[in-house]
Amino acid sequence: MMHIPCPWCGARDENEFVCGGTSHLQRPALDVSDEVWGAYLFFRDNPKGVHLERWRHVHGCGQWFNAARNTLTHEILSVYRMTDPVPQ
Amino acid sequence: MTGRRLQEPLGTRLDRARRIGFEFNGRPLSGFAGDTLASALLANGVQLVGRSFKLHRPRGIFSCGVEEPTGLVDVGAGAQRTPNTRATLVEIHEGLIASSVNCWPSVGFDLAALNNGFSALLPAGFYYKTFKWPGWRVFEPSIRRLAGLGRASGERDPDRYEELSAAAEVAVIGAGIAGLSAAVAAAEAGAATVLLTSSAAPGGSLGWRAGPDRQRVADLAARAAALGVKLLTRTMAFGIYDHNLLCAAESLPAGTQAASAGRLRERLWKIRARAVIAATGAFERPMLFPDNDRPGVMLAAAADKYAQAYGVACGGRVVIAANSDSGYAVAASLRAAGIDVAALIDRRPPSDIAASQPGLRIITGAAISRVFGRRSVRGCTIVAADGQGIRPERIDCDLILSAGGHAPAVHLHTQAGGRLRWVDDCAMFVPEGHTPGLASAGACAGVFAMEDAAGHATELGRALARGQAAPAAPVGGAGRSLAAAYMPNVRGKQFVDLQNDVAVSDVGLAAQENFRSVEHLKRYTTTGMGTDQGKTSNVNALVLMGEFTGRHPGQVGTTRFRPPFAPTSVGLLVGRRVGELYRPLKRLSAEDWHAARGALFENFGNWRRPAAYPLAGESLDAAAQREAAAVRRTAGLLDGSPLGKLEIFGPDAAEFLDLMYVGTLSNMRIGQARYGLLLNEHGVVMDDGIVARLGAQRFWVNTTSAGIERSSAAFEEWLQCEFTSLKVLVTPVTSRWGNLTVAGPEAWNWLAAAGFDPALAPQRMAHMTMQECELDGVELRVLRASFSGELGYEINLPDAASHALIERLWALAPRFGAVPYGIEALEILRTEKGYIHVGTDTDGTTLPGDIGFGRAIERKAANFVGRRSLLTPAARDPGRLQLVALLPTDRRTRLPVGAQIAARPPPTLTEGHVTSSYHSPELGMPVALGMLARGSQRLGERVRVHHLGSRIEAEVVKAPFVDPAGERLK
Numbered sequence A: 001m002m003h004i005p006c007p008w009c010g011a012r013d014e015n016e017f018v019c020g021g022t023s024h025l026q027r028p029a030l031d032v033s034d035e036v037w038g039a040y041l042f043f044r045d046n047p048k049g050v051h052l053e054r055w056r057h058v059h060g061c062g063q064w065f066n067a068a069r070n071t072l073t074h075e076i077l078s079v080y081r082m083t084d085p086v087p088q
Numbered sequence B: 001m002t003g004r005r006l007q008e009p010l011g012t013r014l015d016r017a018r019r020i021g022f023e024f025n026g027r028p029l030s031g032f033a034g035d036t037l038a039s040a041l042l043a044n045g046v047q048l049v050g051r052s053f054k055l056h057r058p059r060g061i062f063s064c065g066v067e068e069p070t071g072l073v074d075v076g077a078g079a080q081r082t083p084n085t086r087a088t089l090v091e092i093h094e095g096l097i098a099s100s101v102n103c104w105p106s107v108g109f110d111l112a113a114l115n116n117g118f119s120a121l122l123p124a125g126f127y128y129k130t131f132k133w134p135g136w137r138v139f140e141p142s143i144r145r146l147a148g149l150g151r152a153s154g155e156r157d158p159d160r161y162e163e164l165s166a167a168a169e170v171a172v173i174g175a176g177i178a179g180l181s182a183a184v185a186a187a188e189a190g191a192a193t194v195l196l197t198s199s200a201a202p203g204g205s206l207g208w209r210a211g212p213d214r215q216r217v218a219d220l221a222a223r224a225a226a227l228g229v230k231l232l233t234r235t236m237a238f239g240i241y242d243h244n245l246l247c248a249a250e251s252l253p254a255g256t257q258a259a260s261a262g263r264l265r266e267r268l269w270k271i272r273a274r275a276v277i278a279a280t281g282a283f284e285r286p287m288l289f290p291d292n293d294r295p296g297v298m299l300a301a302a303a304d305k306y307a308q309a310y311g312v313a314c315g316g317r318v319v320i321a322a323n324s325d326s327g328y329a330v331a332a333s334l335r336a337a338g339i340d341v342a343a344l345i346d347r348r349p350p351s352d353i354a355a356s357q358p359g360l361r362i363i364t365g366a367a368i369s370r371v372f373g374r375r376s377v378r379g380c381t382i383v384a385a386d387g388q389g390i391r392p393e394r395i396d397c398d399l400i401l402s403a404g405g406h407a408p409a410v411h412l413h414t415q416a417g418g419r420l421r422w423v424d425d426c427a428m429f430v431p432e433g434h435t436p437g438l439a440s441a442g443a444c445a446g447v448f449a450m451e452d453a454a455g456h457a458t459e460l461g462r463a464l465a466r467g468q469a470a471p472a473a474p475v476g477g478a479g480r481s482l483a484a485a486y487m488p489n490v491r492g493k494q495f496v497d498l499q500n501d502v503a504v505s506d507v508g509l510a511a512q513e514n515f516r517s518v519e520h521l522k523r524y525t526t527t528g529m530g531t532d533q534g535k536t537s538n539v540n541a542l543v544l545m546g547e548f549t550g551r552h553p554g555q556v557g558t559t560r561f562r563p564p565f566a567p568t569s570v571g572l573l574v575g576r577r578v579g580e581l582y583r584p585l586k587r588l589s590a591e592d593w594h595a596a597r598g599a600l601f602e603n604f605g606n607w608r609r610p611a612a613y614p615l616a617g618e619s620l621d622a623a624a625q626r627e628a629a630a631v632r633r634t635a636g637l638l639d640g641s642p643l644g645k646l647e648i649f650g651p652d653a654a655e656f657l658d659l660m661y662v663g664t665l666s667n668m669r670i671g672q673a674r675y676g677l678l679l680n681e682h683g684v685v686m687d688d689g690i691v692a693r694l695g696a697q698r699f700w701v702n703t704t705s706a707g708i709e710r711s712s713a714a715f716e717e718w719l720q721c722e723f724t725s726l727k728v729l730v731t732p733v734t735s736r737w738g739n740l741t742v743a744g745p746e747a748w749n750w751l752a753a754a755g756f757d758p759a760l761a762p763q764r765m766a767h768m769t770m771q772e773c774e775l776d777g778v779e780l781r782v783l784r785a786s787f788s789g790e791l792g793y794e795i796n797l798p799d800a801a802s803h804a805l806i807e808r809l810w811a812l813a814p815r816f817g818a819v820p821y822g823i824e825a826l827e828i829l830r831t832e833k834g835y836i837h838v839g840t841d842t843d844g845t846t847l848p849g850d851i852g853f854g855r856a857i858e859r860k861a862a863n864f865v866g867r868r869s870l871l872t873p874a875a876r877d878p879g880r881l882q883l884v885a886l887l888p889t890d891r892r893t894r895l896p897v898g899a900q901i902a903a904r905p906p907p908t909l910t911e912g913h914v915t916s917s918y919h920s921p922e923l924g925m926p927v928a929l930g931m932l933a934r935g936s937q938r939l940g941e942r943v944r945v946h947h948l949g950s951r952i953e954a955e956v957v958k959a960p961f962v963d964p965a966g967e968r969l970k
């Protein structure tokens, strides 16, 4: 069970959180093609390594935040706010 | 009688002043305090303890610890019986009851003839082959009877289990010399240190061996205690999980607690540790020779421990079959204990052998080719390992010890993601370096020289306490061992895996049939499965596979060790989450009132709610019919408190709700309310409800009772992650507000009589509006809405006040012929009106157009969640399933929910299915809703409904069934 550093509450056990999947997806406008919309809905990268994803501290402060997690080692490299830009 | 007790100082674990009586397979026996069940059985001369899993061969105690493959017993009686415990770990206590597992019809009954027949029938992969031909069913009954292990009690476990969380800077697993040294060093460096041992006391093998080193580990343990190291005994670390979460099972033996039933049996420790040090020792690798599974064949180190720790001589005359220097140390130890060692048979050539022993008969380059005795050992035949130079010789003995080398307990290292490397000259896998969170010390790291182990562990403890890199382990000290040590060209099965009855020939068959990968080998032969997970068999199995396929053991590799390291009970994992606490129910604050009215409670979602209020002798169905009819005729009262409630505040609240709901809500006047459909981004209907405007920047949202969590989660996710510039606050208020729904033609008269504000009268308050008002100082939010199709008021009020209001209304009920009604009547009423219930009539494919909201979407100009998905060709396909109302053609037969609609009987393509179905008290006939392909175009069509082989004719009719003009809502 991972130990996830909530930016608001500090490190807590993973079972207090839900993962919302890949972060920084751009929601397309209404007039895009079906292909573009389908890619937004269904197609995700599955990287071996660093993945930028969003988590919610659902059994805690209730806040969503972004995390950079290594999918191989589960190391969490950083957490940052939803509105922060993609980290370098 | 073979076993006997040895004199003190042997038996370091025993308190010989305390005799303990226990029962094994119905036979009363006794041992001493400190005995395990295995040591006590061996001391009593009980060698035969069970029958093997597949072949039903007689089996005895094979080891002295967690690796035990054969000494499996069910412990306890009745509801407290625990199946498949290892006799080697069970501490005896007064009144202990234990029995062999898998001993149909009894442990002593020999199914020899059947065995031989079965042995030929049950080669590796047998189960898989029967799936192809002639069919598993042919064999299943007899195999099920013979195979399998212990039986669960089938009753509710009366004992308690608890869970504790802890944090540590350094956690050390294993309290032998390495673990103690590491813990002391870590604590001296200032780290908060916890030390776990599965034994009853720290010290490891030095702690139980009668000799001068006992004082050394006792001093280390005392030093650890003085430094504040937290010691957990009888605590088995079974798993290391992400981010160094260490899980361990502490057992609290029955003998240490007064009460028997309801006692605390086990404790789950969840320890979050910055650094973990594994010092878990090593297992002994057994030798492979024919009939090496007989009772009376056991691991050499185990016999040594039984003598030293428990004062038990497992045999009177011993032959040691060795492939390792460790056999010599055991020979010396046993001889010093006064046990006759007839010979040490060393499979290795003399050039490999570093050890020696004066006065001991040593035969090198030799091996056992035959074991005499079925249910106990009477002797063995010795031959040259390479077939030359030694004349075959029979040696009489009653105990054969197996010293095949070492297998470091690398389980936690690999669980933590560590890799292994094969050390050829001592034929073992050792950790390749350390993992980021866990480092190994002592024998589990491949460090067998005692001073090296203590020194390295000390450095390791100090380094990890200071957050420094872990020093490399000085692997060595185990002496030479041969890797492949089976006997070619001899008769009889040479068992690799005693628990799963896997022999050398089975591994050969797997190789021959090309199941060469170690993962295939495991699944094909079942080696390494079961309660011991191959702790004594894995290395031999993969060395053999390498031998048969011309590969180095390092190339064959090992299967990945996964948690748990040893079996854990379900009770341990479940902890206190049983019974009422398994899934705590939400209760109505007026539950007592409902109960007093005769409510039949059922669980709806997580709520305990009245399904109906049956009168004496009335069925649930009849009660629901009566209640629904009363709502249509007079009035009814429903406790709707579980209804989901949210308040939405903020300058952008209206804009936000327009984004979230299919309908437009921003143009509502204050006090107005509208029905809303909530979609997900796929356009699928997630929930529905009513939104009312309480102010310019303030809205009241009702979700369904079951949908509140997903709806409020969706609101938060969209607000926090996508519509981040909107200034909106979402507050869940479900438990803050109770909800009483009063419905029926007499609803207003009833409320008026109870003193409600005349402004709420239907002439003054329109349908789908909300008013904030008071009743005797209690704030109310009254919504005129209806899920029944009758005049309806949803009275929201502080939850604590709802019981009093129910009483107040109930006192007036007789005047209006009003009744309380439950969920069943509500379902009848809404089905008569053709109102959907999200999740009942809809599923994970239902789009708003499918349930009649196509026009609402076209009218709305703004974007909203899910809208783009509704524009795809699939969403606009006219052949989609659409909501329809259905009547049976005979007007008598109820259409079963879930029944399929199709032109022909199944198997065929389905056109749809029935989703809701009730007898309508208003119409006096069954009515139903369903989802039907092109349903909206098929009004008046006849369809066929198929259910469990029967066929019911039905018609697609116009909804609703009751009050189509909606006059009752005016």
Ligand SMILES: [Zn+2]
Binding pocket: A006, A007, A008, A009, A010, A057, A060, A061, A062, A063
């Ligand atoms: Zn938080």
